[in-house]
Amino acid sequence: MTYRSFNRWLAGAALALAAGLGLAGSAAADDDMTFALISHAVPGDTFWDIERKGAETAARQLGADLIYAHHPAAGQQATLVQNVINQGVDGIALTLSHPDAMRGVIAKADAAGIPVIGLNSGLNEWQSTKVFAYIGQDPVVAGAAFGDRLNTTDAKHVLCVNHEQGNVSLARRCEGIEDTFDGKVSTLYVNGQNMTSVRSRLLAKLQQDPSIDYVATLGAPYAMTAVRAIRMSGRPVSLTTFDLNSRVISAIERGKIRWAVDQQPFLQGYLAIESLWLKATNGNVIGGGQAVLTGPSFVTAENVDQIAAFAKRGTR
Amino acid sequence: MSDTMTEQDNTARAPGWGQRLAALIKRPEIGSVGGAILVFVLFFVLAEPFRSLASFSTVLYQSAALGIPAVAVALLMIGGEFDLSAGVAVTTSSLAASMFAMQVAGNVWVGVGFALILSLAIGALNGYLLIKTGLHSFLVTLSTFLMLQGLNLAVTKLVTGNVATGDISTLSGFDSARAVFSSYFMIFGMSVSIIVFYWLAFVVIATWILLRTRIGNWIFAVGGQGESARAVGVPLNKVKIGLFMGVGFAAWFMGMHLLFDYVTVQSGEGVGNELLYIAQAVVGGCLLTGGYGSAIGAAIGGFIFGMTTQGIIYAGWDPQWFMFFVGVMLLLATVFNAWIRRQATRG
Numbered sequence: 155m156t157y158r159s160f161n162r163w164l165a166g167a168a169l170a171l172a173a174g175l176g177l178a179g180s181a182a183a184d185d186d187m188t189f190a191l192i193s194h195a196v197p198g199d200t201f202w203d204i205e206r207k208g209a210e211t212a213a214r215q216l217g218a219d220l221i222y223a224h225h226p227a228a229g230q231q232a233t234l235v236q237n238v239i240n241q242g243v244d245g246i247a248l249t250l251s252h253p254d255a256m257r258g259v260i261a262k263a264d265a266a267g268i269p270v271i272g273l274n275s276g277l278n279e280w281q282s283t284k285v286f287a288y289i290g291q292d293p294v295v296a297g298a299a300f301g302d303r304l305n306t307t308d309a310k311h312v313l314c315v316n317h318e319q320g321n322v323s324l325a326r327r328c329e330g331i332e333d334t335f336d337g338k339v340s341t342l343y344v345n346g347q348n349m350t351s352v353r354s355r356l357l358a359k360l361q362q363d364p365s366i367d368y369v370a371t372l373g374a375p376y377a378m379t380a381v382r383a384i385r386m387s388g389r390p391v392s393l394t395t396f397d398l399n400s401r402v403i404s405a406i407e408r409g410k411i412r413w414a415v416d417q418q419p420f421l422q423g424y425l426a427i428e429s430l431w432l433k434a435t436n437g438n439v440i441g442g443g444q445a446v447l448t449g450p451s452f453v454t455a456e457n458v459d460q461i462a463a464f465a466k467r468g469t470r
Numbered sequence: 471m472s473d474t475m476t477e478q479d480n481t482a483r484a485p486g487w488g489q490r491l492a493a494l495i496k497r498p499e500i501g502s503v504g505g506a507i508l509v510f511v512l513f514f515v516l517a518e519p520f521r522s523l524a525s526f527s528t529v530l531y532q533s534a535a536l537g538i539p540a541v542a543v544a545l546l547m548i549g550g551e552f553d554l555s556a557g558v559a560v561t562t563s564s565l566a567a568s569m570f571a572m573q574v575a576g577n578v579w580v581g582v583g584f585a586l587i588l589s590l591a592i593g594a595l596n597g598y599l600l601i602k603t604g605l606h607s608f609l610v611t612l613s614t615f616l617m618l619q620g621l622n623l624a625v626t627k628l629v630t631g632n633v634a635t636g637d638i639s640t641l642s643g644f645d646s647a648r649a650v651f652s653s654y655f656m657i658f659g660m661s662v663s664i665i666v667f668y669w670l671a672f673v674v675i676a677t678w679i680l681l682r683t684r685i686g687n688w689i690f691a692v693g694g695q696g697e698s699a700r701a702v703g704v705p706l707n708k709v710k711i712g713l714f715m716g717v718g719f720a721a722w723f724m725g726m727h728l729l730f731d732y733v734t735v736q737s738g739e740g741v742g743n744e745l746l747y748i749a750q751a752v753v754g755g756c757l758l759t760g761g762y763g764s765a766i767g768a769a770i771g772g773f774i775f776g777m778t779t780q781g782i783i784y785a786g787w788d789p790q791w792f793m794f795f796v797g798v799m800l801l802l803a804t805v806f807n808a809w810i811r812r813q814a815t816r817g
Contacts, residue, residue, distance in 0.1 A: 196738055197738040198626075199633065199738060200736065319790075341789050342789055343790075348742070349736075349739060351779065354535075355780070361522065362786055
């Protein structure tokens with residue numbers, strides 16, 4: 155068995171398994187289109203679950219099949235893309251958090267006549283690759299909007315809590331806040347896969363620097379841990395966050411979190427698959443050469459009621 | 471084993487202080503005590519916020535959170551085996567308790583019981599596979615580590631439709647379970663987590679088992695000379711399976727703390743912690759080859775680690791360099807630790 159045929163066999167086995175578990179939906183008929191969503195998600199990240207639901211919803215509505223695969227390491231993600239090229243899918247949506255590592259496989263897909271769309275990360279790099287469009291939030295724009303909003307409060311010193319050191323778009327959110335916020339911005343790195351350390355390190359930072367009066371977490375699960383850390387510090391620190399989940403929404407309702415910035419992951423996944431379908435069936439190109447932005451949209455005490463119902467079913 | 475004997479011999483001859491001191495500095499954990507003092511003094515001098523009691527309680531919390539599984543891992547390592555699945559096994563236990571309570575039982579205590587049985591079963595499975603396959607525990611538990619990691623993600627998605635568990639704080643029994651696994655006490659004006667006391671209790675129990683019971687003798691024996699221990703009648707298989715179940719129990723306990731303190735659990739958590747547990751045991755004097763080590767040492771190893779990760783933040787060092795500083799401090803503590811141990815055993 156050659157490597158490639160083994161690969162194909164493996165992909166086939168994986169598909170059969172997915173179909174067996176009821177994840178891939180209805181059995182593929184010959185004329186059905188198949189799209190792939192390949193992300194850099196860390197396993198178990200709630201944010202990516204919503205992104206995937208958006209893509210699945212679009213695929214279902216279009217009567218298409220969706221293959222979802224992810225790996226946080228650049229090389230592995232490129233291998234996943236190569237796999238779906240070998241399978242001959244009709245379009246690929248992929249995240250460009252490691253744009254240089256993706257350049258080669260994107261060119262291969264292009265040569266094979268498979269349209270590729272970028273989503274979620276890679277705002278500054280997508281135009282230099284062969285993806286035909288890009289859907290996402292500009293982390294700098296989101297960070298800047300965050301900073302502008304902080305200027306309307308009495309905030310003087312904001313702590314930006316980054317749960318994944320080395321992730322470009324998370325770092326840019328903090329930089330965006332620095333660009334527009336008039337006060338001081340500090341950064342704290344925590345290990346997102348170990349909640350006790352997230353809380354201990356945040357608490358330590360609050361104890362170490364008494365001038366911090368606002369905390370900005372970069373992911374929803376970490377905001378809930380920050381609520382606890384702030385309470386344990388016994389200090390009047392306000393909490394704000396990027397991204398949403400149902401517990402963040404209820405914390406906004408209870409006034410524990412001032413606001414959350416939503417980049418609408420469902421919309422990203424949904425639009426990416428829709429755009430691939432339109433490109434494949436009608437030659438349409440979305441965005442006119444510019445990125446299609448899905449955020450930032452602010453969730454505050456004023457509008458939280460409308461969004462709560464959607465978050466409860468796991469789509470916001 | 472040899473320690474109990476020396477002490478019995480000594481009581482017959484009513485030892486002087488000199489002999490007792492000599493026996494004390496030959497303990498496996500003596501080096502780590504030196505390492506802990508070094509790290510403590512360093513941060514006490516360099517980091518002003520480190521000196522406050524509130525900071526100390528945060529250090530203790532972080533040490534206990536890593537230290538509870540490390541106590542069981544230390545016993546296992548003295549018995550000559552590794553467990554790479556311990557980090558994700560903690561997450562498995564909290565996920566199982568949460569989902570079982572939510573989907574099946576409606577009461578969190580039933581979920582807690584279910585998770586305990588599951589965690590002990592995972593430990594027993596590790597031990598059983600080890601004995602049946604005859605492979606090194608490094609490979610066996612690496613396999614179970616990967617399987618558990620996959621199961622955590624897949625089963626959570628299958629059961630809840632999401633990648634994190636739901637909010638269990640409204641289920642019956644939540645308040646009493648939270649009181650048991652994650653309450654806080656005010657002591658000298660600092661808020662101390664209950665897991666710090668459990669951690670100390672586990673260390674005492676593990677030390678008692680190691681030094682004062684027949685099981686303790688067996689653990690040292692199977693780790694030191696496995697086959698000859700079996701030849702003199704030590705139930706090697708039972709001891710090893712029991713040690714893996716001990717790790718399962720500690721994983722369950724830590725999992726329950728995470729669940730009731732943080733309410734929801736993300737299914738990808740816990741990866742990487744298994745190496746920290748092993749590192750603490752080794753810093754505390756356990757040999758990678760088995761047959762030698764102590765539970766107190768593992769606790770001191772946990773304390774060194776807790777002081778380091780927190781101390782770097784209290785010192786206000788550049789956050790970009792955080793992981794590098796952790797590595798440097800750990801290396802420093804371990805080198806100092808080995809040097810003290812050499813001095814002690816030479817004398």
